[in-house]
Amino acid sequence: MRLVVDLNRCQGYAQCAFLAPDVFAMHGDESLLYNPDADEAQREYVERAVAACPVQAILVDQVETPAGAAAGAATSAQEAPRER
Numbered sequence: 001m002r003l004v005v006d007l008n009r010c011q012g013y014a015q016c017a018f019l020a021p022d023v024f025a026m027h028g029d030e031s032l033l034y035n036p037d038a039d040e041a042q043r044e045y046v047e048r049a050v051a052a053c054p055v056q057a058i059l060v061d062q063v064e065t066p067a068g069a070a071a072g073a074a075t076s077a078q079e080a081p082r083e084r
């Protein structure tokens with residue numbers, strides 16, 4: 001499974017590191033380390049972390065590329081409007 005943490009949103013609350021410690025880890029007080037290509041076996045824990053993140057910083061399966069597919073297949077993902 002593919003996941004991304006929006007580190008601009010992440011406030012370092014560490015809920016994710018608590019709920020899915022094999023995928024997320026705190027490094028120091030505020031910086032978060034994570035595995036962007038987490039094993040499928042971690043999905044249940046990652047989904048708990050997604051639900052628990054107070055700022056909804058964890059995005060799952062939004063950058064999925066089918067195995068063997070040519071690049072460009074996933075260009076229909078929505079992009080959030082940029083704020084000025």
Ligand code: SF4
Pocket residue numbers: 005009010011012013014015016017024032052053054055056057058
């Ligand atoms: S739970 Fe959310 S805010 Fe907290 S460390 Fe994880 S991603 Fe960041």
